[in-house]
Amino acid sequence: MSRILIIDDTLDLRDLLKTFFDALGHEVLEASSGRQGLEKIREHSPDIVITDIIMPDMNGIDMIKSLRKFDKRLPVVAMSGYQDELTNVKRLGVAAAFVKPPNLEELQNLVELVLGKKSA
Secondary structure (H helix, E strand, O other): OOEEEEEOOOHHHHHHHHHHHHHOOOEEEEEOOHHHHHHHHHHHOOOEEEEEOOOOOOOHHHHHHHHHHHOOOOOEEEEEOOHHHHHHHHHHOOOEEEEOOOOHHHHHHHHHHHOOOOOO
16 A cells, blocks of 8 residues: 655644554554654655645645655645635645545545546
């Protein structure tokens, strides 16, 4: 299966997504900030990143901008509790975006589509 990095400052959401994707057979990595997420990307080379936009330390937008300086192809799925924030990230080359809280089945389908495991 795939290696998924979840970046979100909310522990409960990270735990929910980790448990869900673990049960599907994925390897799940976690980070609580954009800065920590960039470190995990460099250390573990995930197949996909699911990141929150609004976080302390380094937000998702700054994380994506920094990521794109050294990796333009890593798929990023952005999430936020605010639709307006997601509109702003689309120009950064994210593969997809969704409003929190996630519908887990829809998120699973989205991740599979982004990773090319399901035809549209």
